[in-house]
Amino acid sequence: MTSYTLAKKVIAPVKPERGVFPLDHQGECKELMLKYMLCLSRNESKPSKCQSESKEYFQCRMDRNLMKKHEWEDLGYFKEQQKKITD
């Protein structure tokens, strides 16, 4: 972001596309996060193999109003892709 290479240019940060995740102060989705981490550690850190766990996490967030409700396609989970992964 701030790369002082040629000149002191301070680059204004670009916000993420859908904004900020609200903070999970009560830790309501913490168990699902830990499940996802376990899955990653078992699958050589490949999130493509842990799609069900990450979907559960997003579902938890959406249910508790910690995230805007989206269709699964909007979050990048496609049925064809799931079939590809399970092959």
Next chain:
Amino acid sequence: MNLLISHHIVRPFLLKNFLHIHVLPSSSSSVILKRFSSSFNNNNNKNKNDFEKAFKRFERDEKNRHLNLAFYLSSGAILMLGLTYASVPLYKMFCEATGFDGIIKKTGDEDTVSENVRQLSQRLDKSHPSIRIHFSSTPSSLLPWTFEPEQTDIIIQPGETALAFYRAKNESNRPIIGIATYNVQPSQAAFYFNKIQCFCFEEQRLEPDEEIDMPVFFYIDPDFVRDPSLQGIRDISLSYTFFESKGTEQLALMGGDPTKINLKLKPSEALPYAHRQNDKVKIVPV
């Protein structure tokens, strides 16, 4: 200026060939008259009235020549000055359009974001190489938080959405509002790094001893594989840094309670590395 230079260069040649004409460094009336008469004779107009009018016009133009030159040059200088002021927003626009040197691509509104993510499934190709994303965090000495990534790296393909987590804990005994920024290396890859949602650039408030999981949801644009400057790049590094939000220390101390406005940080708490003073051994009175 140019006139002076040209005179000095031209003078030796003129002296040799045209000894009867004296070249003066500044325009005088005789020179004006000579130059005018030569140009006037070329027009073949012998009428006396026209001669006078034309001469007056010519004389004015000649006398104004230096002034005109000065005007042109000063306007050129002002133009350059204006360009230097305009270069800052122009450069920003250029960087956002082309993603030059690590600037993340400018994003549109919610509908375009959803559309982009939906189209990812068509652009996804199994033959694309897997890329390893490394996560790191920079601790800030002034902010008494522990801030670590939950995973050191993940392996994804361009076009896949990925979820990653960071964990932050407020180690101090006062509520703190922090802001996170991030950086993507290599800088050319930052253009293809699309962050759908994260926890950066907004104030995040943590109560004392509160620990929180912060997710980052992103994908890498499939055009990444077609960029010639990124051939062979298989590792991307994402690093986050948390800072304390300036000017909100008082607000955080108040905790939303307007009666607590006279609370102040103790000097020992405001020092850098104040949060590490807890490691000192405490002497218990016997």
